[in-house]
Amino acid sequence: MSRFEETVALLAEMIAHPTVSDRSNRDLAKLLAARLGEAGARCRLLPDASGEKVNLLASLGPEAEGGLMLSGHLDVVPAGAGWSSDPFRLRRADGRLYGRGSCDMKGFVAACVAMAPRLGACGVPVHVALTHDEEIGCLGARALARAMARDGPRPAMAIVGEPTRMAVIDGHKGCFEYTTRFTGRDGHGSAPDRGIDAGLAAARFVLRLDALAQELKRLRPEGAFDPPWATINPGRIVAGAARNVIAGQAEVDWEMRPVTEAEASHVKRALAAHERAERAAHPGLGIETETLGEVAGLEPRTANAARDLLTGLLGGTAGRVPFGTEAGLWQGVGIDTVLCGPGDIAQAHRPDEFVEEAQIAACLDMLDRVAARLGAGPG
Template identity: 35%
Template sequence: MTKTAIEFISKLVSFDTSSYKSNLDLIDYVRDYLAGFGIESTYVYNEDKTKANLFAVIGPNVEGGIILSGHTDCVPVEGQPWDSDPFSVVEKDGRLYGRGVADMKSFSAIALSLVPEMVKADLKRPIILALSYDEEVGCIGAPFMIREIAKQLPKPTAAIVGEPTLMKMVNAHKGVNVYKTTVIGQEAHSSKLHLGVSAVMTAAKLVCFLEGQLNYYKERSFPDSGFEPPYTTVHVGMIEGGTAPNIVSRECSFYWDVRDMPWDKISDITERFETYCAELRDEMRKSASGADIVTEVIAAAPPLAPEDEGAAEMLLRHLTGQNTGSVVPYGTEGGQFQEVGISTVVCGPGSIDQAHKANEFIEVSEVEKAVSFLTKVIDYQAKS
């Protein structure tokens, strides 16, 4: 079965689904493959229908399903010094090399390779395959699919998100939130500052405010949480504005992100920020009625919170013998499943250390572990 799994990994990797490209060729391939077993697929498109999520129910359409979730997109390869074609899997020294083998096409490919076993098993409860788009640009696609799953299907027992964890059970991760704030001021000659409103200097105040928010959470850290760093982080990563040194700037924009701990509320940060924006906006408009501060959400993926005696974690304990969960610093679609009331864990083959870099690889031994694990999932769902 490992050979078949590797063949499927090679097939999924062969589709260049870099996030700026369509994933429809891969999704159509999966649909046609499943149709060969009489399994119907449901598409959930993006707005312009250039990309799609897919979910499919294998087995009876009843409560108690286990969702196997993976994203189909990968990060671009441009500018990276690969030793081989990133979209042709190379097996060497017990490793598979190719874009997406770790993050995270292998999990979905292994699940697809086991579809014949699922069909033969006479499942009593379903296995639900869920493939998403645009995870790499902010977990944008999955929420549309998750809402349809929650609306159309009997309630699943658990979701397993197959991001690379070296097959360890992960029950918590931080959220990922990205914002763009644009400040509109009023231009003037820099020798007459009182006639203008500086967008750059106002933006600087906002950046300093956000640094204060970071310090606020540093002082309220959770050293025993397993997270590194053990607190919610607030960070400004890009800023651009102004025209010339002697012109009071009319516009300045900056991007900022928040990596929130599962027990912190992102709304607390955004509400404090908006309150401060309102204060600055009122002050700016005393000199320039058209002045403004506007913040837009670029990406928002909630954290995955530990579930006390949660169904997903209990399932993983039963199937793997792992008694405790671990945490990871990166975000996944797990929190989005959790938001609609589906118990969720993250567990998949490969290491996140190999993701997003040239010569990305996964150990064949990790593929073998995942085959063994998903075979246990099939057996579990086949029991009455």
């Protein structure tokens, strides 16, 4: 069986494991650990506190500092409705590989595992880091980054295989996710002054978010990202029980995607001031914000060995993307990091998600060339 067909076969097995973030990924992690072990990898399965979610860290080649890490996540978003076929069964048609996670990002993981024998023979350390719960806040990668900072390994470079159509990306925005809850006092809708309307408090909060979003837009009208400015999105707003009842409870799920840490800090300070003013104006109103995740962006840097490696092999220059990944976490522990992976982000999280066969072939070629370059040493 060719390496390409081996990758497709493994991708089919991976898709058949419905590793939606509210389910365990343990069985898939064990399957991949077994495959990597057959290629000579030293595998560590690192469970979370529940034991149901697992990070897999597999190391190939010599036990030494430096080398390369290939990074991917094993969880997928829910399939939802609108699929033309079973989302958890690979469908191969018209040069495309359909299935939940095929693009985001099991295709890249399957290619890394299929290439493990080649990568392990290149003579330098190569690590495959596969994480849980990227889709709900990079929970697994945050735990793994802490473990690596403490215990190693300490690779010099990382390639995060999110779908970029095999373009090299050295920068993206952060992704900060929150839920803000409002607690008022319910009562009869005929006497609104006798209650504390949490729904109105949530509405004022959303208007403040919108004002901040417009402010951020004015601060950065141009730049390398699309859109260039930091963004804020109130994605879900829930309040009240009925039209004739004062809303005693409300909540807003929202996110911001800052370009810089300074922008994030500005938004936090502005919202803290807003909350103080709200409590003063409406005694008894409760406001509490839960932080679901604050994942730093990937900062474009002048010195980035991983970017230089891939642009040297693939040609062109590095670009930017607006979506968030685990890359900033690896950069945060001192690893030069880029994104480069098969598929188009436009296909991620959608019904009939697919990755093109040509993209998988290009990924395998990239990994083969990386292995050759690492084995050749400094040029």
